[in-house]
Structures are given as C-alpha cells and as structure tokens.
Amino acid sequence: MVSTSSTPEPPRHPMTGNRMDAGSDTGFETHxxxxxxxxxxxxxxxxxxxxxxxxxxxxxxxxSLLGKAHTVxxxxxxxxxxxxxxxxxGWRVHFRDTMRGGKMLNNWRMAQLHAQExxxxxxxxxxxxxxxxxxxxxxxxxxxxxxHKYARLAHVGDRTGLEMIRTLQxxxxxxxxxxxxxxxxxxxxxxxxxxxxPRVSGAFAYWRETGRFVVFRSPSVVLATGGIGKSYxxxxxxxxxxxxxxxxxxxAGASLINMEFVQFHPTGMVWPPSVRGIxxxxxxxxxxxxxxxxxxxxxxxxxxPEFFRSETADTVEEAEGWYTDKxxxxxxxELLPRDEVARAINAEIKAGxxxxxxxxxxxxxxxxxxxxxxxxxxxxxxxxxxxxxVDITAEPMEVGPTCHYVMGGxxxxxxxxxxxxxxxxxxxxxxxxxxxxNRLGGNSLSDLLVFGRRAGxxxxxxxxxxxxxxxxxxxxxxRAAADRALAPFEEEGGENPYTIQKDLQDVMQRLVGIIxxxxxxxxxxxEIERLKDRAKRLTVEGHRQYNxxxxxxxxxxxxxxxxxxxxxxxLEREESRGGHTRDDYPKPDPEWGARNLVLTLPGxxxxxxxxxxxxxxPVMPDELRxxxxxxxxx
Amino acid sequence: MAYDLKMxxxxxxSRGGDLTDYTVSVEEGEVVLDAIHRLQATQxxxxxxxxxxxxGKCGSCSAEINGRPRLMCMTRLADFHQAExxxxxxxxxxxxxxxxxxxxxxxxxxxxxxxxFAPGPPDADGKRRMMQSDVERxxxxxxxxxCFLCQDVCHVVRDHxxxxxxxxxxxxxxxxxxxxxxxxxxxxxxxxAQGAAGLGMCNITKCCTEVCPENIKITDNAIIPxxxxxxxxxxxxxxxxxxxIFRRDRREEV
Numbered sequence: 059m060v061s062t063s064s065t066p067e068p069p070r071h072p073m074t075g076n077r078m079d080a081g082s083d084t085g086f087e088t089h090x091x092x093x094x095x096x097x098x099x100x101x102x103x104x105x106x107x108x109x110x111x112x113x114x115x116x117x118x119x120x121x122s123l124l125g126k127a128h129t130v131x132x133x134x135x136x137x138x139x140x141x142x143x144x145x146x147x148g149w150r151v152h153f154r155d156t157m158r159g160g161k162m163l164n165n166w167r168m169a170q171l172h173a174q175e176x177x178x179x180x181x182x183x184x185x186x187x188x189x190x191x192x193x194x195x196x197x198x199x200x201x202x203x204x205x206h207k208y209a210r211l212a213h214v215g216d217r218t219g220l221e222m223i224r225t226l227q228x229x230x231x232x233x234x235x236x237x238x239x240x241x242x243x244x245x246x247x248x249x250x251x252x253x254x255x256p257r258v259s260g261a262f263a264y265w266r267e268t269g270r271f272v273v274f275r276s277p278s279v280v281l282a283t284g285g286i287g288k289s290y291x292x293x294x295x296x297x298x299x300x301x302x303x304x305x306x307x308x309x310a311g312a313s314l315i316n317m318e319f320v321q322f323h324p325t326g327m328v329w330p331p332s333v334r335g336i337x338x339x340x341x342x343x344x345x346x347x348x349x350x351x352x353x354x355x356x357x358x359x360x361x362x363p364e365f366f367r368s369e370t371a372d373t374v375e376e377a378e379g380w381y382t383d384k385x386x387x388x389x390x391x392e393l394l395p396r397d398e399v400a401r402a403i404n405a406e407i408k409a410g411x412x413x414x415x416x417x418x419x420x421x422x423x424x425x426x427x428x429x430x431x432x433x434x435x436x437x438x439x440x441x442x443x444x445x446x447x448v449d450i451t452a453e454p455m456e457v458g459p460t461c462h463y464v465m466g467g468x469x470x471x472x473x474x475x476x477x478x479x480x481x482x483x484x485x486x487x488x489x490x491x492x493x494x495x496n497r498l499g500g501n502s503l504s505d506l507l508v509f510g511r512r513a514g515x516x517x518x519x520x521x522x523x524x525x526x527x528x529x530x531x532x533x534x535x536x537r538a539a540a541d542r543a544l545a546p547f548e549e550e551g552g553e554n555p556y557t558i559q560k561d562l563q564d565v566m567q568r569l570v571g572i573i574x575x576x577x578x579x580x581x582x583x584x585e586i587e588r589l590k591d592r593a594k595r596l597t598v599e600g601h602r603q604y605n606x607x608x609x610x611x612x613x614x615x616x617x618x619x620x621x622x623x624x625x626x627x628x629l630e631r632e633e634s635r636g637g638h639t640r641d642d643y644p645k646p647d648p649e650w651g652a653r654n655l656v657l658t659l660p661g662x663x664x665x666x667x668x669x670x671x672x673x674x675x676p677v678m679p680d681e682l683r684x685x686x687x688x689x690x691x692x
Numbered sequence: 693m694a695y696d697l698k699m700x701x702x703x704x705x706s707r708g709g710d711l712t713d714y715t716v717s718v719e720e721g722e723v724v725l726d727a728i729h730r731l732q733a734t735q736x737x738x739x740x741x742x743x744x745x746x747x748g749k750c751g752s753c754s755a756e757i758n759g760r761p762r763l764m765c766m767t768r769l770a771d772f773h774q775a776e777x778x779x780x781x782x783x784x785x786x787x788x789x790x791x792x793x794x795x796x797x798x799x800x801x802x803x804x805x806x807x808x809f810a811p812g813p814p815d816a817d818g819k820r821r822m823m824q825s826d827v828e829r830x831x832x833x834x835x836x837x838x839c840f841l842c843q844d845v846c847h848v849v850r851d852h853x854x855x856x857x858x859x860x861x862x863x864x865x866x867x868x869x870x871x872x873x874x875x876x877x878x879x880x881x882x883x884x885a886q887g888a889a890g891l892g893m894c895n896i897t898k899c900c901t902e903v904c905p906e907n908i909k910i911t912d913n914a915i916i917p918x919x920x921x922x923x924x925x926x927x928x929x930x931x932x933x934x935x936x937i938f939r940r941d942r943r944e945e946v
Contacts (some may be wrong), residue, residue: 122750122752123752124800126744126745126750126751128745130744130745130750130837131745131747181820184820185811186809187874189827189874196821196823197819215831220834221834224836228809231800231804232807239800267793296744296746296750297744331719331721332721332726333721333747336746336747337747437749441747444766445747445766554733554737556734557733560733598738599737600738603740604740604789604793606739606740607732607737608738
C-alpha cells in the first residue's frame with residue numbers, strides 16, 4: 059500500500075538535497091546567507107520579501123510546511139485606515155484607537171508607523187494577487203471591529219489570514235526565496251566582542267524530517283516566530299506557539315517587554331471538549347452578533363468601563379441604531395476592546411449565569427438572515443456545523459475566553475525592529491511594544507506587514523554594512539548546540555515531555571490566567587521552578603527522524619522560560635491594565651502606566667532565573683499627545 | 693462519555709512498515725486527531741503526524757481514514773460506530789517519510805512552475821477597482837487550504853508515479869483557473885495549463901471535488917471552465933480570427 063524502497067546510497071530530499079536518513083556520522087550541513095528569517099507566517103514572509111527586495115540573500119526557516127503558519131487562523135481582517143468606507147478615517151484616528159485600546163502603554167512610535175503604513179501594505183497585497191471583498195464601487199471593503207472607530211478591516215469573508223499567507227507565500231515563491239520547511243531553530247549564535255554589544259553570527263537548527271542538524275552563517279536574523287499560547291490549556295494557538303523566538307532572543311542577550319500582558323480572546327468555542335479554545339471571530343459581533351447570558355440578557359451593557367463610557371451606547375436602542383447609522387449612534391458594548399469583553403464574560407460565568415457548557419451565548423441567528431451569515435461568516439458556519447453540530451444561522455453559539463495573543467515580546471527599536479543584539483530583529487507577535495497592554499482585533503495582521511517589511515529591510519542593510527567582516531562562528535559553539543539538542547536521547551527513565559507540557563498548561567491556566575492575584579502568581583513561580591527542574595531529565599523514545607516527542611522536549615525549555623517571564627512580570631505589576639487584571643489591584647495606576655517591565659536572562663543558560671527591571675515608557679511628542687486632548691477622554 | 697476506541701495506525705518509514713493495533717480512551721465529541729494525540733502522549737511518543745490549527749483551516753493533518761482521504765481534525769469519532777476499528781494510513785500518492793507524515797514536496801515543486809499574478813497599472817489614485825461579482829469566482833478557489841487531498845485522490849497520479857512530471861494536479865488547475873478568471877491579470881496561461889501542467893490528462897471523474905474539505909467545486913467551477921477556455925483558444929476559428937482582428941484578448945502568453 060505504501061511505496062517502499064531500499065537504496066544503497068543514502069536517500070536525498072529532491073528539493074533540499076538534504077540526506078533523508080537519520081545517520082549521525084556526516085557532520086553538519088552549513089549554509090551561508092545575508093539574512094535568515096525564522097518563521098514563515100505573515101511577518102516572516104513579509105520580512106523575507108523585503109530583505110530580498112533590498113538585495114539580500116535570504117533564507118526562511120520554519121517549523122511547519124510553507125503556508126501552514128498560524129497566520130492562516132486569522133479571521134477578521136487587516137486594520138488599515140484606507141478610508142474606503144468612511145473617508146473621515148485616517149492614520150491619526152487609527153493611531154488614537156490603537157493607543158487607547160492598549161491603555162496608552164504602547165510604544166507610541168510603533169503605533170504611529172503602524173497606522174501610517176498599513177494602508178500601503180494592504181494595497182501591496184492586492185498587487186501580489188490577493189482578492190479582498192469589495193465595496194459597491196469596487197474598492198477594498200472594510201468591516202467594523204472592536205475598538206476601531208470606523209469600519210477599517212480589509213477582509214476576505216472570515217478567512218483573511220489564509221488570503222494573506224497564500225498571497226505572501228506565492229510572492230515569496232515567485233521571487234525564488236529559499237525556504238527551509240519543517241526545520242526548527244534551537245539556537246542563535248552570537249559573537250560577543252569585549253565591551254561591545256553582542257552581535258548575531260548565525261543560527262542552529264534541525265530538520266524535523268531527519269533529525270539532522272543545519273548551521274546557518276548569517277550576520278542578520280529576523281525573529282518572526284509568533285507567540286506563546288501553547289503554555290495555556292485553553293488556547294486558540296497551534297503547537298508551534300511555544301515562545302521559541304522569545305526564548306531565543308533572551309538567550310542571545312536581548313530583552314523582553316510587556317510580558318505580563320496576555321490577550322484572552324473573549325470568544326473561543328467551549329463545546330465539544332476537543333475544540334475548546336478554537337477561535338470564533340470578532341466579526342460575528344462586528345456583523346451584528348450579541349452576547350447573552352443564561353437569562354437571555356445582553357449583559358455587556360452592565361460592563362461599560364469609565365474609560366470608554368463616552369463612546370459606547372448605553373441603551374439597546376442606541377446600539378441597534380449604530381449598525382446602520384454610525385454618525386448619530388455610539389458603538390454597541392459588544393464591540394468594546396477584547397480585554398473588556400473577556401473579563402465581562404468571565405464575570406458572568408462566575409456569577410452562575412453561564413451557558414450549559416461553561417460559556418455564554420453568542421447570538422447572530424436571531425439577528426441576521428441565514429444568507430447574510432453564510433456569506434459574511436462562511437468559515438464560522440462551517441466550523442460550528444462540522445465540529446459542534448451547531449447551525450449558527452438557527453441557534454446561538456456557546457463561547458468563552460481563550461488564550462489568543464501575547465502583547466509582550468522582544469524589545470526592539472521602533473523604526474528598525476532591531477533588538478539589543480546587533481543583527482537580531484523581531485517582527486509580529488514575537489516583538490513587544492506595538493500593542494501596549496491590549497491589542498485591537500485586526501491590528502495583528504497589519505502589524506505583521508508593517509513591521510515585517512521594516513525588519514526585513516533593516517536586516518538586509520545590516521548584512522550589507524558588516525559585509526567586510528562578518529562575525530565569527532566557532533566550531534565548538536556549533537558542537538555544543540548539537541550536544542544540547544541531543545541531550546534528551548541520553549537520559550533514561552526520565553520525565554515524559556508530554557506530561558510536563560500538560561502540567562505547565564495547568565499551572566498557567568490556573569494561576570496566571572485572566573484574573574490574577576499575588577499569592578497565586580507567587581505559587582506559579584514555584585511551580586514553574588519545579589517543572590524546570592523536572593525538565594532537566596527529559597526522556598524521549600525512538601530516534602531522530604520525525605519524532606514529535608523529541609521536538610516537544612526541545613520546545614518545552616522555551617515554554618518554561620517564557621512562562622516564567624509572564625508570571626514574574628505579572629506578579630511585579632501591581633495594577634490592572636489591558637490584558638493584565640489583578641484581583642488585588644483592580645484599578646489602573648498612572649505611575650505604572652508610565653513604566654515598562656524589562657526581562658533579561660543573565661548568562662545564556664536557559665535554567666538560570668530571569669532578571670526583571672523597570673524602565674520608563676518612551677514619551678509621546680506633543681503633536682501626538684494633542685490628538686488625545688482635543689477630543690477629551692473619548 | 694469516555695470509551696475505548698480500537699485503532700490501526702500505519703507505522704513505518706520509506707523502507708516499509710505495517711499497521712499497528714492500539715486501544716485508546718476517547719471522549720464524546722472528539723475527532724480522529726484527538727485520538728492520535730492521545731496515543732502520542734500516552735503510548736507512542738514518537739508517532740509522527742503533521743498538524744497545526746486543529747480547526748480545518750491549515751490543511752496539515754491530511755491522511756486516509758478507513759481508506760478515505762480526509763483531514764484528521766475534521767473527522768468526528770461520532771461518525772463511526774463505537775465498536776468499529778478506525779484505520780489511519782498516510783496519503784498514498786506521496787512518499788512516506790515516517791508514520792502518517794508524507795513527503796509532499798511534489799506540490800511545492802509544481803507551485804514553483806506556475807507564473808505568478810501580473811496586474812496592469814493601477815487607477816490614477818493608486819487603487820484598483822474590481823466588482824464583488826468579478827472576484828467571487830477566484831475567491832472560491834482561494835479558499836483552498838492546500839491539504840493536498842485532491843492531489844492524493846487523483847487517479848492520474850495516485851498509482852502512477854510516471855505521470856507526476858507532466859501533471860500538476862487539481863490543486864494547481866484551481867490556481868490556473870483563479871488567475872485566468874482574475875479581472876486584472878495580464879498573463880495568458882492557457883497554453884501552459886494544457887501543456888506543462890497536463891490539464892488534458894484530467895478526465896473529470898470529480899474525485900477531487902468529493903474529498904475537498906472546503907467544498908470547492910474543483911471540477912465544475914475550475915477544471916471544466918479551464919478546459920473550455922483552452923479549447924476556445926486552440927480550436928475555435930471564430931475566436932481565433934476575432935482575437936487576431938479585434939485584438940480582443942490582449943493578454944500576454946506565458
């Protein structure tokens with residue numbers, strides 16, 4: 059049934075030329091590039107295209123097959139103030155919405171660049187073949203989303219991420235960019251000249267297919283590895299989201315900021331158990347869906363915070379009017395930023411007004427006709443029908459919060475996306491600062507494009523600048539990286555990586571979830587310490603060829619150090635803001651609002667404790683500050 | 693309600709392998725991929741399987757379940773009798789790497805051979821205008837999640853390794869059709885579709901349409917119209933003459 063063959067010569071991969079056997083006798087496969095991009099989601103592919111356009115030799119290295127990255131899961135759209143639907147929209151409005159959504163903790167310069175450049179990045183996708191939904195006069199259509207003043211999200215039904223990744227993938231392929239698929243990076247090499255900043259000299263990876271090692275020599279590395287959601291039990295994230303880029307950056311000498319801010323998307327599926335956490339797009343609410351509790355009440359009206367009161371409808375009548383006449387009505391409270399909605403749902407469930415399977419009801423069936431729902435939300439229709447036996451055109455969905463996104467990430471220069479390490483760049487979810495304490499829906503896809511492109515350009519320029527004398531990459535470092543990666547095969551009778559992952563997910567979900575308190579956070583740090591200890595003795599069965607147990611063992615060290623960062627920063631920040639809610643400090647505190655928490659790893663050993671420091675937030679120039687004063691609190 | 697599910701999973705690599713019997717505890721509402729994951733976590737830590745989104749959006753977990761090409765994440769256990777043994781094997785059309793993971797590089801090679809989108813200049817304001825009704829045909833094809841089940845089931849290549857060099861397969865006929873129907877594209881890929889991609893080898897048995905998890909009407913909406921367009925270009929003397937005299941079709945042949 060399955061083709062079998064035995065050849066005397068070691069079989070080689072038809073595309074990569076890589077040996078397909080699991081032999082350990084043949085040394086390392088080595089490649090030389092100007093720029094190595096880690097990750098092939100929206101940010102990674104956009105960075106690779108930009109670096110290629112700037113004249114660099116580029117490699118994209120990704121854990122999955124090309125085109126499978128987490129970006130495909132993005133549903134709603136790309137936020138960009140193109141003004142196709144409301145010509146009052148412009149970058150200043152988008153900038154203001156983004157900062158307010160992030161509770162003013164965003165890096166103002168990143169938020170500004172993002173708002174200014176997003177429209178061009180969307181148009182570029184269309185140049186490369188993307189087929190967005192259209193307005194009646196033929197322009198790219200834009201839809202409403204939480205926290206955005208105007209309808210602003212360029213979209214394709216509810217599968218915008220798929221369109222984006224396919225477009226970028228096809229562009230990268232047509233440019234002939236080298237892609238190393240199913241290849242996982244485990245180390246970033248740095249050269250640390252005395253008294254100077256560390257600088258990137260390359261990266262170390264293994265082929266999932268064969269377990270064989272690859273060395274990349276390169277003066278520039280772009281991290282585009284996405285997030286950390288796999289450290290939580292209920293998450294919308296895939297297996298790839300193990301915080302690899304965050305951990306690689308720490309070990310290379312870079313810093314992380316905003317790690318205490320984790321976004322729980324208000325609407326994940328809750329039933330059946332196997333789909334718990336899978337995302338239900340915010341577009342359901344943008345297109346007219348409302349949240350109800352077990353008493354049939356539209357409870358969001360009870361949860362309008364002071365900060366958004368002046369722009370949120372406080373009666374059902376006004377909220378209903380908004381869908382058709384936005385000028386004379388304020389927004390329905392269902393479209394408050396995600397942190398607000400997630401907390402409200404959490405409170406309703408805790409108060410005993412939840413749905414049968416521990417969520418609340420999301421109802422669009424009674425509010426829009428079946429054709430409209432199937433046209434605007436085809437993949438939601440499909441997802442519920444196939445996985446939960448629920449027809450969303452006829453009955454409400456059951457939804458609850460799910461770990462979705464980490465606002466925190468590598469601290470980068472706003473204009474170049476370079477970290478504290480020379481030649482090490484970060485873009486997309488793995489970078490920190492852009493979204494402050496909470497990200498608005500739709501701002502992620504635009505973030506990937508805007509900062510992916512900037513990171514790619516700057517990584518290429520950096521490679522060009524250091525071309526005369528590239529950093530050294532000594533052989534003994536390469537050998538040490540290989541030894542570290544193989545350690546789980548040496549251990550016998552040790553711990554099962556799947557069990558430790560499960561235990562970590564339990565700790566994070568229970569103690570570092572949506573609502574946090576000091577004792578629980580302190581407990582979580584003890585628990586993580588114990589897990590780190592257990593993880594020193596991991597055992598994997600089998601051999602190096604396509605062995606998920608081994609892959610998880612290597613990812614697990616990243617998950618542990620990143621979880622420690624989250625818990626440590628969450629314990630330190632004694633206020634509630636955006637994606638960080640403290641039961642014991644329920645209000646935002648202006649002093650904390652001017653401060654970032656910065657995490658570093660002294661030494662480069664993954665088992666040493668992370669270091670935390672306070673740092674003042676960059677101060678916004680007056681002309682931007684005026685945007686918030688002109689219109690008062692709203 | 694938990695119950696014990698009997699499974700047979702193909703284990704092996706390019707040198708050969710066999711079906712292995714397992715019994716695994718599963719819950720109501722679970723899918724085949726859940727059962728495979730539980731096997732991995734409790735009985736077979738090194739069982740190789742591809743997956744990402746677990747929501748039918750990424751097209752990674754393609755396999756053959758009781759002989760039928762399907763996504764493991766979208767195949768509910770409730771569709772089988774509880775006493776039934778579920779057999780999971782790798783996609784047959786592609787060489788096995790290990791267990792359920794196959795070498796799908798055939799598809800990536802075919803993708804490289806396809807000339808990309810080539811739009812004309814934009815409107816004066818830098819934007820492009822297309823009507824919703826004109827983009828909808830292409831949008832149907834762009835729902836494709838590249839699970840390659842259509843490629844797997846296609847009998848032109850399923851048991852015919854020798855046809856692979858000359859045949860791109862349904863997934864790429866979809867792409868040819870998408871570009872051909874794009875309102876702003878300036879390339880004419882019809883000759884290429886017929887020649888290098890082997891569109892003519894397809895004899896529209898619709899197996900691809902049947903297995904498509906996105907319910908794309910691959911045969912009716914992409915392959916058949918594409919075949920008609922190729923024939924128009926090649927044989928219809930009126931069309932040929934018209935295009936010469938009135939230069940109606942100004943696309944560039946690639």
